[in-house]
Amino acid sequence: MSLLKENERIDYIYSDDRQIIQAKDAFSVTLDSLFLGYFAQQKVRDKDKIVDLCSGNGAVSLYMSCFNRAHYDAIEIQPEIADQAQRSVELNKLENRITVHNFNALEAPKKLKKDYYDMVVVNPPYFKVPEGHVINPDEKKALARHEIAINLEQIVKVSSDLLKMKGKMYMVHRPERLGEIMHYCLKYDLSPKWVQPFVSKKGEKSNLILVEATKHTGSDGLVLEDSIEVHEQDGQFKPEIQKIIKEPKDRENEVKEKYYFYCLLCADGSFYGGFTNDLKHRLEMHNAGKGAKYTKARRPVKMIYHEEFDDKKLALKREYWFKHHSRTWKEKFLRDHNVKF
Template sequence: MTLLKANERIDYIYNDDLGIIQSKNAFNVTLDSMFLANFAQKKVKDKDKIVDLCSGNGAVSLYMSYFNRAHYDAVEIQPEIADQAQRSVELNHLENRIEVHNFNALQAPKKLGKDKYDMVVVNPPYFKVPEGHIINPDEKKALARHEIAINLEEIINVASQMLKMKGKMFMVHRPERLGEIMHFCLKYNLSPKWVQPFSSKEGEKANLVLIEAIKNTGADGLILENPIVVHQEDGSFKANIQKIIKEDKGATKDKKEKYYFYCLLCNDGSFYGGFTNDLKHRLEMHNSGKGAKYTKTRRPVKMIYHEEFDDKRLALKREYWFKHHSRSWKEKFLREHQVRF
């Protein structure tokens, strides 16, 4: 598969290692998607199954997958945009974590299954199409902005069908449609529990809302948060918004301890992925037969690759990610990182 096609580029979201393929003639990653992904990922567990409806080029699934080991099904109606999402998944070597599906979200319960997902995330088209309304002549942009292929009621119904008992739906939308969202959620057994408004600048009205709704729970207990202000007076992002958009790697530079994901080449030619906070000592342990059951009978071993992390959790996540790929994928990964084996 060709990585980039005409009028495409690779941008980076949240982390410099998390690339996404985008096009000049379609909607690209927006703050709406970043807010949805950032707040939803805080409720995800590693064992969860998540469906990303109206997924576009996969930005929400890609962003969320950085923080956990959950499985994602991304559903996008437009073939070209779904193809971008698939190539972005491959670019980030997340084929075993994210599956891209090219069909209308209305078909998702039938094609992917009902009552099986722990979470639904959705950044749907925001605008109705009143009779006589002139929509954008660009079909890609029109489908992304307007309720042409699916409307608000339909997508909330779909979300409810796909969620398990007490599964969570996270939706980003416009505040002027919050009343409809509440109505349709209750109609389809989703109880709104949390609403987070956003306003562009201090003192301005909210122009975006995030909603969390839970399936088959009581309708009481709604929390309405204070608005989050996105921009400073000069138009720059506030510090808390910057953290959502881009990981601040410099914030942890003063930490003394480092953590590592590493790859060993074993005596039988196989690979072993591991985690440590001391590369030299860990290699000595492996070669003494005390490092791991797997390497004990495959000595001597040689360390051929490692990555450094400030966060223990991220190093452990990288180890898990490496171990759950095939031999051919590991060979490709190592060659891409100029490792000879």
């Protein structure tokens, strides 16, 4: 499977086992996306269903997936950028948790499900396009920065349409648009509940905000937080910002038990997907007739593919996901991962 195309690179996002494909001549992952993902994920449960509007190369979904087991629908209008996101999902083996869609976010209520999602996260275009305004000649950058394909009011309405009752919208934006955000939220049955400003350095004006709004609830109870300072006076990131950008070292150095999803090629040519924390022992058990009822009558079996996880639930979900696909799909999956059978 060819992951990288011309003028692309692979970078890391948050932890050293979460990677993202980025174009060298396009916008890379920004603090906006990381702040959005970090604060939104604190309210996510493993069973939640989340929509990532204006998702770009999938940075927010990829980042948030480090912290939970929720399912994400990432929506991006530009085919090339959506393709990058899809390949990043495959690179991280998250196909069973993140689904990438290539269409305008305006179509989301029709193409997905209305009144269905627990959360919407959105890092939208920040700037209007006044008459006569000269926008970036690079179409990819222009669509990402300016309200060409969708505007702020439409984004808020789409978010409200997608959310179930009491569902939450998290939006990152510029502080000068806060009044409009509040107005459109109230217009479309979303009550602003929390606003978090950010400043580059102490004493400066806010240059970024996060807004949380809840669908179909009382409009009182708004919390306006103190501004979070991003940089020290010498330009270095504050310690609390470094924790958002990079997994803390004390967690990185933990000795974690490994779990595996694996695929066996059976003697009759069929495939068997399984889960274990010891690949060698598990293969021996299968060939001894003690591994599973399915493989007992199809020995000898050969392990042709495996994936490693730090979390038992993720390995089990990967096994379930693999088993519930057709033979044709499994063959394509294995070929895409350079497995000969």
